[in-house]
Amino acid sequence: MPRQRPPFPSNKGLFGKPSAINNVETWSIIPRIIREGADWFASVGSEKSKGTKSFSLVGKVNNVGLVEVPLGTSLGKIVFDIGGGIPGGKKYKATQMGGPSGGVIPIEHVNVPVDYESVTALGAIMGSGGLVVMDEDSCMVDVAKFFLQFTRDESCGKCAPCRAGIPKLLALLNKITSGKGTLQDIDTILELSEMIQKASICGLGQTAPNPAISTIRHFREEYEAHIIDKKCPAALCQSLFRAPCQHTCPVGLDVPGYISLIKNDKPEEAYKLIMQRLPLPMTVGRVCPHPCERKCRRGQVDQPISIRHLKRYASDYAYEHGLSYTPKVKAAKAEKVAVIGAGPAGLAAAWDLTVEGYKVTVFEALPVAGGMLAVGIPEYRLPKEILNKEIDNIKKLGIEIKLNSPVKDVDALFKEGFKAVFIGIGAHKGDKMGIPGEELEGVYDAIEFLRNINLGKDTKIGKKVAVVGGGNSAIDAARIALRKGAEEVHIVYRREKADMPAEEEEISAAEEEGIKLHLLTAPVKVIGKAGKVAGIECNKMALGDFDKSGRRSPKPITGSEYTIEIDTLIEAIGQRPDTDSLKLGSIKTGKGGTLVADKRTLATDQQGVFAGGDAFTGPWTVIEAIASGHPGLTGRIPKISHTRTYRQPMRRPRNAPGLA
Ligand SMILES: Cc1cc2nc3c(=O)[nH]c(=O)nc-3n(C[C@H](O)[C@H](O)[C@H](O)COP(=O)(O)OP(=O)(O)OC[C@H]3O[C@@H](n4cnc5c(N)ncnc54)[C@H](O)[C@@H]3O)c2cc1C
Structure with missing residues (x-):
């Protein structure tokens, strides 16, 4: 004792x-x-x-x-x-x-x-x-x-x-x-x-x-x-959820429900069930990194169920059969709400608010709606016809999308009579590597490069291209370069393949197309000739201590420098919200230039202004952006109450699927 x-x-x-x-x-x-x-x-x-x-x-x-x-x-x-x-x-x-x-x-x-x-x-x-x-x-x-x-x-x-x-x-x-x-x-x-x-x-x-x-x-x-x-992030505490896949889906899609309907040969009903929470199912059915599948119980037996493909099947079926879904809109309210940015976050917010009865106007800087879905993700992964069909369906609800309408001042919207503003401007400003030679002709930022291609602008691509980065935008830029006539495409990434934030299937597809991966390699200098890119000097890297994300930090190996001869260099190492031309008033920005807001209500420090999507989380995924457009417009705006609660948006983990 x-x-x-x-x-x-x-x-x-x-x-x-x-x-x-x-x-x-x-x-x-x-x-x-x-x-x-x-x-x-x-x-x-x-x-x-x-x-x-x-x-x-x-x-x-x-x-x-x-x-x-x-x-x-x-x-x-x-x-x-x-x-x-x-x-x-x-x-x-x-x-x-x-x-x-x-x-x-x-x-x-x-x-x-x-x-x-x-x-x-x-x-x-x-x-x-x-x-x-x-x-x-x-x-x-x-x-x-x-x-x-x-x-x-x-x-x-x-x-x-x-x-x-x-x-x-x-x-x-x-x-x-x-x-x-x-x-x-x-x-x-x-x-x-x-x-x-x-x-x-x-x-x-x-x-x-x-x-x-x-x-x-x-x-x-x-x-x-x-x-x-009421969430168990690990999807383990049984009282808090019905199925781990549904619990893990950022918008809480009823996965068991729609899989069961598909199984019983009811794809139309499955589509309608999906649409109750997801206004862009054909898009998400193509590009989602499907976090639900990581938690699929079937995965403990052999392979997870292909949940994303089933969603795509049900929504494509609806499209091919001319079916559509329009939710019941509540009685009209007097307040007008402005949404800045027609990306997935802005579109989801506009959809939800319209359903709640508010009059919503979406302001979009570009000549097209869809955000990165339209100007980032390439056509071969997400056909414009599919995206536009979904955007048309969203507009049918009565949402006005004003294209070519960049908002320059958030406060000005209140003067125009809007009672609340949702900022979903994404992260469109590419980060720089900070190495000599970045100013040379032939050096592009991946976001700008993909945007120009997607908008059909004339973009010069050489025969030998290197892309720096390991995320989706790096892979997309490399595969686009190949499709636009480059004969040799290299991807330079400073860590190992398993650390690349891009989707595994995208990396394999790039390799199958002949794109060469230079792993554990970091650029140190862009070499120029007559003001143009002629090569990139790289260092081989060795893995050192673990960093806070649990990955080993790469360290340069002395004397390992080598040069890749190229005529075009595309930088895809990260992005941040472009707030240079948008007066934010009292809204603060934080790490990575992201807008500071409450992570549950999405309310910023400025009364009536909310922020979501990549602009708030940093570059992440379509489904996370849609989820953050759904909840939260609660409390702080008189009479505007928004009670549908979904999964709360989280900060993007450092090595989450998405962008490098
Ligand atoms: C190349 C690439 C590939 C990707 N691939 C995938 C993928 O396969 N799967 C996946 O899930 N995610 C992918 N992503 C990430 C995904 O696209 C983003 O996480 C998502 O689009 C973010 O949505 P958002 O609405 O927050 O911002 P965005 O989609 O960026 O939309 C923001 C919109 O706001 C507009 N805007 C900006 N400033 C203003 C202003 N002042 N006034 C008016 N409008 C303004 C912009 O023009 C843009 O249309 C990819 C991203 C890129 C760049």
């Missing part, structure tokens, strides 16, 4: 004498220390933590088993080099360290040296040497629950804080995972945890709350998602 300490056993233990109660791992090293000496032992490990440590490496990792490493070895090395990384191409999320009384170390700290000091500083412990690796499918609230169930069962019951406190903690966590939690519950968990830690007699009670404390410390957003949005 536990008893109050001190005295500790090393002072007063068995028969009241000093007793050594160290575990087998410690005893096993003693003979070697005696044989080889203290200096030998101290030569292994980090500055303060000496020697080696054995871990039981388990969870979502390819090589499970017992591993022994010098203390100070980085967590990333254990998980990726020794453990062989995460199975099934899933994303690494965190490691739970130290057994049931330990804590989690999130992906941002994957480089942490595993020694006593560093691990403790992050709220975990070495404990029993358990290392449970977790991937994107692990729910952090559920993880806390799992470990607390263990400590609850192990509690001897001698002291009340542990005996009664742990079940109370567990009850609060259960409340949260069943969708009944409140934000106050998070504070109560932390308060109760502190009490249990301070008042319990033995180490079990003193450390039992660790999983709850550390998951809240590192994953508070995930707790909030369960409480506020």
